[in-house]
Amino acid sequence: MTIWVNEQIDPTGILQACIACKNEAVAKDCHEQWKQKLAMDKTTIGWEAKIRTVDSWDDVPVNALKISF
Template sequence: MKIWVNEQLDPAGLLYVCIACCDEQQAQDCRQSFEENLTQQQKSAGWIVRTRTVESWDEVPASALKLD
């Protein structure tokens, strides 16, 4: 099983928002939304959006919104 994890991280690398799902299209839509919701000021300060895949729900951060 492939689980897509989208994360929005602040400049210190702290996880701010995380959504995980099994649907690739839904994950791409989520990433696009995360990117669009970052202000130019946040981007300049070093905020990033990261997408990664994992193979188990155990590898998803506990604070994540999990969409199945």
């Protein structure tokens, strides 16, 4: 099973937001929206949007919003 993990990381390297789901298309769409929002908002200078995959829900950060579709 592949789980897609979207993360927003602040300039200090702290994970501030995380959404995880099994649907690749939804995950990639979410990632693109996050990148666009971070690029347009001056208060998010230095923030980073990352996307990665994991093989188990156990590997998803505990504070993530976990979407099961």
